[in-house]
Structures are given as C-alpha cells and as structure tokens.
Amino acid sequence: MAELLDNLKQLVELDRSFGIEFQGKPAVLPGEGLGASAAGRTTPVSRPPSPVVPLPAANVAPAQPQAAPGSQRPAVPAASGLAAADLAAIASAVAGCRACGLCAQRTTTVPGEGAPAPEVVFIGEGPGADEDASGRPFVGAAGQLLDKMITAMGFARSEVFICNVVKCRPPGNRAPEPDEIAACQPFLEAQLGVLKPKVICLLGATPLKALLGLSGITRLHGQRQVWRGIPVIPTFHPAYLLRNAEAKKPAWEDLKAVLGVLGREPPRR
Ligand code: SF4
Numbered sequence: 001m002a003e004l005l006d007n008l009k010q011l012v013e014l015d016r017s018f019g020i021e022f023q024g025k026p027a028v029l030p031g032e033g034l035g036a037s038a039a040g041r042t043t044p045v046s047r048p049p050s051p052v053v054p055l056p057a058a059n060v061a062p063a064q065p066q067a068a069p070g071s072q073r074p075a076v077p078a079a080s081g082l083a084a085a086d087l088a089a090i091a092s093a094v095a096g097c098r099a100c101g102l103c104a105q106r107t108t109t110v111p112g113e114g115a116p117a118p119e120v121v122f123i124g125e126g127p128g129a130d131e132d133a134s135g136r137p138f139v140g141a142a143g144q145l146l147d148k149m150i151t152a153m154g155f156a157r158s159e160v161f162i163c164n165v166v167k168c169r170p171p172g173n174r175a176p177e178p179d180e181i182a183a184c185q186p187f188l189e190a191q192l193g194v195l196k197p198k199v200i201c202l203l204g205a206t207p208l209k210a211l212l213g214l215s216g217i218t219r220l221h222g223q224r225q226v227w228r229g230i231p232v233i234p235t236f237h238p239a240y241l242l243r244n245a246e247a248k249k250p251a252w253e254d255l256k257a258v259l260g261v262l263g264r265e266p267p268r269r
Helices: 002-018 087-095 129-134 141-153 178-195 205-212 238-243 245-261
Strands: 120-124 161-164 199-203 225-227 230-235
Touching: 087 178, 120 141, 120 178, 120 205, 141 238, 141 245, 161 178, 178 205, 199 205, 199 245, 205 225, 205 230, 230 245, 238 245
Parallel strands: 120 161, 120 199, 199 230
Antiparallel strands: 225 230
C-alpha cells in the first residue's frame, strides 16, 4: 500500500510538473505517438545488428568535413577515429552537411547538446521552428515539457544528451522522409558511438523506426529494446504529450523504466 501511495504521489507530482492536474483514469491512447508517418504501423520488423558506425572511407574528412562528391552520405569521422573524435567535430561535420534536401531551407543545423558522457540520451524526431532558429534541440513548448520530464527523473538537462534523428528542420514540421533519415543516420550513430550512454530513450515513432526499425510506439512504448548492446526505452514525444494529456501517465511509467535500467528510482519530492 505504501508503494502504491508513493507511486500515486509521484504521478501527481509529475502531472503538476507537466502543468496539468492528475487525471485518475485509464489512459486511452489514440493512434500513434507523433506524426502522420506513424499511421498504420503495427508490425515490428527486426533489424539485424549493424557494425559500429558503418561509414564509407570516402566520407572521411576530419579537418573540413564535407560529403564525398556524388555521395548521399554525410561526412563524419571514420569509425577508427571515433574514439578520439569529440562531439564538436561531429557538430562541425553536421554544420557543413548537404547530404539531403533538408539543408535547403534550414536556418541552422541542430546537432544536439548535453553532457559528453551521459547516462541517458534522448532522441527526438527533428528540429522545429524554435530549434531551427536557435540551433539547440527541444527549446520550444515540447522542449519545456521534456525539461520537466528530465527534472522529474532527477536529472538536470545538462546531465543528459538530447538530439534528433535529423539535424535540419523538415519544412512545415513534417516528419522526415526515409531517405532524409538514412542520410542523417551516420551522424546519430557517430554521436552515440562517442556518448556511449547507459540507456537511450526514444521520443516517438520516428526515432523508434530510425534506430530500431520498429513501428508502433503506442504498443511498444516502455518496452525495453536493445541497440548495439545499449538498452533502449521508447516513449511518447513531448509534443504528443502536449496534445494528449492522458498519455502522460504511461509516459511517466516509461521514464521510470529508463531509471530502472540505471538501477534508480525517481527522486522523492
Ligand atoms: S538533415 Fe542531416 S543529412 Fe540532411 S542535410 Fe541536415 S545534417 Fe545533412
């Protein structure tokens, strides 16, 4: 009973931190987590494990990273140099990248930010208008909610790393196309190769599909997955939670699952 009351108290505190009153009813989760691109995806597809950061040698350009002529792949440090490559080098490569059409309308690139050796990495879909203007991930309304989620978990934003599947804003905040995700994937994989988090938290359907090849965030949220040996917990995108308050309760359970991977519980308030 004490544990039940404690969980209830934590939920109330989280909902308050999310900016709403606690809704003590079962969650009814409409549709997919975020974006029209998730519609209709119900069958998980297993993806065979990949070697660490499969980057063609032709894309290696550590000093002035640029895409190889005719290549659709962005230039990032080679796998052999990743141990020594820092996040600034990857961000620099992102800044010069024109490997997909999203470069055409971007104001600035949004590589991601946070601790260089975090326990948790949060991965969203792509930059929105605020992020495109500032060059920082999750700084709009959804970002403010993500900040509250991170705080509720007992972390400061500076203690985790936050990034997106694509580093340039899709026009009109549409979901990134598969070819755009594929073009940008080496950057994400390079970041994860440097960061080496203890757990990855995927925010919505797009990173679930991009990193794991799985569809169905409504069904798979909170279920532990693995990417190259790293535990992965999918949950809903904060933008989805802003529109669907009833999903905050299961999202909080997902965040507790993230903490569970670390052997932690939410801080008492
Ligand atoms: S979205 Fe990624 S692959 Fe496309 S231009 Fe931007 S950095 Fe390059």
